[in-house]
Each structure stands twice: as C-alpha cells, then as structure tokens.
Amino acid sequence: MDDLTPFLVLSAILFSIGCVGVLVRRNAIVVFMCVELMLNASNLAFVVFAKQHGNLDGQVAAFFVMVVAAAEVVVGLAIIMTIFRSRRSASVDDASLLKL
Amino acid sequence: MIAFWVLAPIMVAAALGVLFVRKAVHAALLLAVVMISLAVLYAVLEAPFLFAVQIIVYTGAIMMLFLFVLMLVGVDASDSVVETIRGQRVLAVVVGGTFALLLGLLLGQASLGAASGLGDANAGGNIEGLAQVLFSRYVLAFEATAALLITAALGAMVLAHRERLTPRESQADRARARVRAYGAEGAHLGPEPAPGVYARHNAVDTPALLPDGTPAASSVPGIIVARGTGRRAPAYRDVEDVVGTLAGPRADATEETHAEDTPPADGRGA
Numbered sequence: 001m002d003d004l005t006p007f008l009v010l011s012a013i014l015f016s017i018g019c020v021g022v023l024v025r026r027n028a029i030v031v032f033m034c035v036e037l038m039l040n041a042s043n044l045a046f047v048v049f050a051k052q053h054g055n056l057d058g059q060v061a062a063f064f065v066m067v068v069a070a071a072e073v074v075v076g077l078a079i080i081m082t083i084f085r086s087r088r089s090a091s092v093d094d095a096s097l098l099k100l
Numbered sequence: 101m102i103a104f105w106v107l108a109p110i111m112v113a114a115a116l117g118v119l120f121v122r123k124a125v126h127a128a129l130l131l132a133v134v135m136i137s138l139a140v141l142y143a144v145l146e147a148p149f150l151f152a153v154q155i156i157v158y159t160g161a162i163m164m165l166f167l168f169v170l171m172l173v174g175v176d177a178s179d180s181v182v183e184t185i186r187g188q189r190v191l192a193v194v195v196g197g198t199f200a201l202l203l204g205l206l207l208g209q210a211s212l213g214a215a216s217g218l219g220d221a222n223a224g225g226n227i228e229g230l231a232q233v234l235f236s237r238y239v240l241a242f243e244a245t246a247a248l249l250i251t252a253a254l255g256a257m258v259l260a261h262r263e264r265l266t267p268r269e270s271q272a273d274r275a276r277a278r279v280r281a282y283g284a285e286g287a288h289l290g291p292e293p294a295p296g297v298y299a300r301h302n303a304v305d306t307p308a309l310l311p312d313g314t315p316a317a318s319s320v321p322g323i324i325v326a327r328g329t330g331r332r333a334p335a336y337r338d339v340e341d342v343v344g345t346l347a348g349p350r351a352d353a354t355e356e357t358h359a360e361d362t363p364p365a366d367g368r369g370a
Contacts, residue, residue, distance in 0.1 A: 002101055004215050005207060007141070010108050010327065012203035013135070017115040020196030029124050029170060033131050037115055040138055043154075047145045047158045050201075052236075054216030056233045059147050063230070066150075066157050067245050071252035073162050077169045078259035085262070090173050099336055 006050040014041035028080050028090050032073065039069045103144045107137040128166045135159045146218040149227050293319040 014037060021034030032045050050058025057083040110133065117130040139154040221229050234242055281287040293306045293316050305324050307315035317325070 002215070003212060005212055006101075006104060006108070007145070008212075009204065009205050010104075010111065012200060012207060013112055014115050016196050016200035016203065017112070017119055019199055020192055023195065027124055029117070029166065029173065030127050033118060033124075033127055036158075037131065037134065037248030038116060040135060040158070041220055043150075043272045044138060044141065047147050047150060047330065048145070049144055051145050051218055052212055052215045054218060054221060055328065056218070056221050056229050057237075059150055059226075060228060060233050062147075062150055063153065063234070064241060066153060068245065070157055070162060071167055074252045074256045075259070077165055078256040080257050081169060081172060082124050084173050092142065 004048050004052055008045060010045070011041045011045040014038075014044070026091050026093055028083075028092050030091065031092060032076055036069065036073070039065055063087075103140060107140060111137045119336060123172050125167070128170060131166075132159050135163065146222060147226065149230055192359045288318075295319045295321075 018034045018037035018041060021037065023033055025031050043065050046058040046065065047060040048058075049055060050062075070081060080090060087094055114133040114137075118127045118134070121127050121130065135154065135158045139151050139159070142148075142154055143151040183248040218226075223229075278287070278289060282289045293308050295306055295308055304321060306320075307317060308319035310316050
C-alpha cells in the first residue's frame with residue numbers, strides 16, 4: 001500500500017487556503033465558499049485516515065460533515081439573502097450596525 | 101497515485117483561484133472544480149459512497165444554491181479592494197502561511213507507515229459497511245442529523261419569508277401612476293422602445309437608433325447598461341454611406357463611422 005502522506009499535505013494546503021480566504025475576502029458569499037473549502041479539506045483528511053486505519057469510522061465522520069455543511073449553507077445563504085434585501089450589499093464590512 | 105498527482109495541482113490552483121478572482125461567480129465555478137476533483141480522490145481512497153455523495157450533495161445541491169444566491173444578489177456584486185482594517189490582508193496571509201507551515205511541520209514529524217487499506221472493511225460492500233457503522237454506533241448522531249436538517253429547512257423558510265407591508269400594486273394602479281406622471285412632468289406614456297429594431301441588429305443588447313442616428317438608451321434593458329456589456333449601435337450615417345456607395349463612389353465612402361456607446365439613461369428622444 002502506498003504512503004498516504006501526500007493526501008494529508010493536500011488537505012492541509014486546501015485548509016490553509018480556505019483559512020486565508022475567510023480572512024481576506026470581503027464578499028460574504030465568497031467567505032462562505034472558503035468555509036466550504038475548509039470543510040472539504042477536513043473531509044479529505046477523514047477519508048485518508050479511514051483508509052489508513054482500515055475502518056469506516058472516518059468515512060461516516062465525513063458523511064456527517066457533509067450533512068452539517070448542507071444545513072449550514074442553507075441557513076447561511078438565507079441570512080445573506082436577508083441582509084442583502086435590507087441593505088443592498090453582500091459585503092461583510094457593511095453589516096456593522098452593532099459596532100460602537 | 102497517478103490520479104492524485106494529476107488532480108492535486110489542479111485542486112490547489114483552483115483553490116488559489118477562489119482566493120484571487122474578483123467575481124464571485126468565477127469563485128463558485130473554481131470551487132466546483134475543487135469539489136469534483138475531491139470526489140475523484142474519494143473514489144481513489146476506496147470511498148465510492150462518499151464519491152457519489154460528494155458529487156450529488158456538494159456539486160449538485162450546494163454549488164447550485166450558491167449560484168442561485170449569486171444570481172439573486174446580483175452577478176456584478178464583486179469584491180471591494182478597500183481594506184477596513186489597515187494591514188489586515190498582509191496579516192491574514194502571514195497567519196495563513198504560518199498555519200500551513202505548522203501543519204506541514206506536523207505532517208513531517210509524523211510517519212504514517214503503510215496504510216491498512218479498506219479491503220477488510222469494504223469486503224461486504226462499502227455502502228453496506230457504512231450502513232452497519234451508521235445504524236449501530238452512530239445511530240444517535242444520525243437521528244440528531246435529522247433534527248438538524250429539519251431545523252435548517254425551517255430556519256431558511258423563516259429567513260426567506262417576507263411580510264408584505266403595503267398592499268400589492270395592481271396593473272390599474274401602475275397605469276394611473278403612469279398617466280399622473282405624464283400629466284405632472286410629461287413623462288413618456290407609451291411602452292419603452294424595442295432594442296435594435298432601427299439598427300442592423302435585433303439583439304437585446306444593441307440599442308435602437310433614433311431618426312437622427314443617435315442610440316436610444318431606454319431601448320436597452322437597465323441590467324445590460326449596468327454590467328457595461330451593451331453593444332455599439334451601427335450608426336445611421338453608416339447606412340447613408342452604403343446608399344452613397346450604391347449611388348456612386350464618394351471621397352469619404354470608405355471611412356467607417358460608428359455612433360458613440362450607449363449614452364446615459366436620459367438620452368431618450370432628441
């Protein structure tokens with residue numbers, strides 16, 4: 001069997017890119033996409049570890065992550081839609097009404 | 101491993117693209133590339149069920165949702181380049197780079213050894229194996245997932261619902277308002293001019309030409325003007341040139357002239 005370290009390195013790279021994306025991008029929808037990228041990277045790590053240890057627990061964990069991501073995206077995009085409807089903007093900087 | 105070495109550079113490039121492209125639609129498409137490549141990697145890693153779920157749920161449902169919201173929010177809602185917090189971008193890249201370095205060092209320290217492989221676990225079929233784990237050890241988490249999904253669906257419905265605060269405007273109301281505007285400030289009473297009919301194209305992005313050869317801005321849909329993808333109208337003078345060529349050669353017949361781009365919105369009827 002091959003060494004699976006390259007898969008984990010790819011997972012780490014994707015997670016870091018998603019992390020920087022969340023910090024850098026201003027459009028709320030793109031920020032959401034970067035969160036999805038991080039979730040996908042962690043899923044890849046789960047599947048790799050499932051293969052590494054030879055049991056299916058990792059794949060079940062990845063499955064649950066997908067379900068939670070679907071629920072999160074539905075609610076998150078609904079919130080973005082509501083904010084956009086009232087403020088005509090999808091930028092994370094414009095929703096600063098609670099700031100002092 | 102061949103699939104991995106082919107797909108890994110594509111995935112990293114597409115993920116970096118999500119980071120750098122200006123338009124949110126392009127970011128969504130690049131993310132779809134990452135997700136489909138990831139699905140193939142799942143197939144390589146002996147997870148055929150997750151391969152199907154990744155394509156159906158992520159690229160099918162979630163990306164579609166993203167694209168729908170992008171369409172509702174407006175395709176031209178691109179990112180601003182203004183930094184609200186000074187130096188935030190540089191700091192974010194430094195933090196992300198440090199994080200990646202940390203993960204890399206961690207992976208460098210660990211030695212995974214030979215993978216066990218899923219031959220035993222997948223012996224009775226991957227989906228059957230997953231079902232046995234899911235409905236025995238993780239059955240409580242599975243039930244909680246059902247509650248989570250229902251909560252999310254209800255939450256989205258509540259958030260997307262909008263109470264109507266004013267009575268709905270009927271067609272008669274709109275007609276009355278139009279006539280009132282005509283009486284008050286002489287606004288145009290009839291329908292907007294159709295695009296392109298008096299030019300040589302009948303595409304919606306080509307403005308119609310007025311009798312004096314100037315393009316009529318109100319004939320082009322507002323969204324096309326806002327995106328700046330409107331076409332130039334071939335000038336009326338152009339037609340005159342053709343007529344002149346037919347009548348006989350003229351000194352300036354070869355000179356090609358075009359009307360200016362679509363003028364600002366109040367350019368109706370000269």
